[in-house]
Amino acid sequence: MELGSHDSNSTAVVSNSTLSNFSQGQVTLATSDNGSLDSEPISAVLSMTLGILSNTAALVILVTSYAHLRRRSKATFLLFASSLVVTDFLGHVIPGAIVLKLYLSGGVPSSQYARADALCQFLGGSMVFFGLCPLFLGCAMAAERCLGVTKPLLHTSLVSTTRTKVSLSFIWLAALCVALLPCFQLGSYSYQYPGTWCFIQVMEDTGSADVAFVLVFSGLGLVSLAVALLCNTVSGLTLLMGRMRRRPCRRQSAKSHDIEMVVQLVGIMITSCICWSPLLIFGLMSVIHSYKGSVGDNLATYRTLMVTGVRLASWNQILDPWVYILLRRAVLRKIYLITKRQADLTGNSIRLWEQSSVRTSVNMVWTQGVAKEP
Numbered sequence: 001m002e003l004g005s006h007d008s009n010s011t012a013v014v015s016n017s018t019l020s021n022f023s024q025g026q027v028t029l030a031t032s033d034n035g036s037l038d039s040e041p042i043s044a045v046l047s048m049t050l051g052i053l054s055n056t057a058a059l060v061i062l063v064t065s066y067a068h069l070r071r072r073s074k075a076t077f078l079l080f081a082s083s084l085v086v087t088d089f090l091g092h093v094i095p096g097a098i099v100l101k102l103y104l105s106g107g108v109p110s111s112q113y114a115r116a117d118a119l120c121q122f123l124g125g126s127m128v129f130f131g132l133c134p135l136f137l138g139c140a141m142a143a144e145r146c147l148g149v150t151k152p153l154l155h156t157s158l159v160s161t162t163r164t165k166v167s168l169s170f171i172w173l174a175a176l177c178v179a180l181l182p183c184f185q186l187g188s189y190s191y192q193y194p195g196t197w198c199f200i201q202v203m204e205d206t207g208s209a210d211v212a213f214v215l216v217f218s219g220l221g222l223v224s225l226a227v228a229l230l231c232n233t234v235s236g237l238t239l240l241m242g243r244m245r246r247r248p249c250r251r252q253s254a255k256s257h258d259i260e261m262v263v264q265l266v267g268i269m270i271t272s273c274i275c276w277s278p279l280l281i282f283g284l285m286s287v288i289h290s291y292k293g294s295v296g297d298n299l300a301t302y303r304t305l306m307v308t309g310v311r312l313a314s315w316n317q318i319l320d321p322w323v324y325i326l327l328r329r330a331v332l333r334k335i336y337l338i339t340k341r342q343a344d345l346t347g348n349s350i351r352l353w354e355q356s357s358v359r360t361s362v363n364m365v366w367t368q369g370v371a372k373e374p
Helices: 042-068 074-104 118-150 152-158 161-179 208-245 252-292 296-326 329-372
Strands: 019-021 027-029 189-192 197-200
Touching (some): 042 074, 042 296, 074 252, 074 296, 118 152, 118 189, 118 252, 161 208, 189 296, 197 296, 252 296
Antiparallel strands (some): 019 027
16 A cells, blocks of 8 residues: 655645555545545444454453453453453554544644644554553563463462552553653654654654653563563473473363463564564664654655554554454364364375275285186
8 A cells, every 4th residue: 555645735645545544543544636535434444343343352251251260360361461452442442533533634734743732642642652551561461471380389479469450550650651751841742644643753853852752662662572572482481391291280270271371472472573563663763863864865764664663553452352362272172173173084084095095905916816826
């Protein structure tokens, strides 16, 4: 999908192609050269509907599981996961609705990108807040499971429902503090190309405060992904080594829950890395080159990179719920049974074919031997 460019004397001009942009809600709208709407943003409505339905289905599954397992070790994981789904749901709806409103109003011309109004400030803060929260939560979930797998007794003594709720409050508060940094003159929000979404100012007229803001945002996001990767690797290796040793385990059910949770965490981590790493890295690249004044003729390239990054980031909130929907034990068990049944059918067919071939060969040899007898 090819992005057009804005004309400085018009609002939201797109050249002969569909303009697509996602801001935590995957909003798409086609416009004509005179700024009028060519068609309704059907794809935006469909994507937002898909995100709402996916998050709602995942939340129902998690709440139901939590109601049945609130006294077991998995309760903490389910509480974290439910909070992550709720955060994804709000991050999908709130910024997406604002971006859709900007599209319907024709967007903001490039000459007014730096004039961030109250709506832009709220949208930019929402993107930062709802961007950091899933990364922080994924990191906390991975650390909690790593402790539960490697040090189960210490995990039992340290982790409780009350402390989990306190940790969730701290995570949301930390993300909110980062989002409110522009209120303390550390960085700023501005409209981003093509004038239908707001984010940290990374392109033009960037100062040292903007660079610091992007370093804080991207640094915290990348560190969270790295910690989650480390913790999930340790958890996975610990479970794998325990499986290979084949020691008799009286906690077979608990081990099964551990495997399920680690598999889901790996799915969350992979999704987050694919969806969020580009925006975090492209933001750093753009603000550093802009601050050094080396953007020059590559401004269009950096703008395209940022739009691509935010598009990928928006998919995180649609894909995350499917991790819980698809990577549950019940679903994995059905897939395993279906695969095993197919393998058994194939094996039986091969064995029957081999037996039939051997029987045919024996009959041929016997017939030829009888024919040769005088």
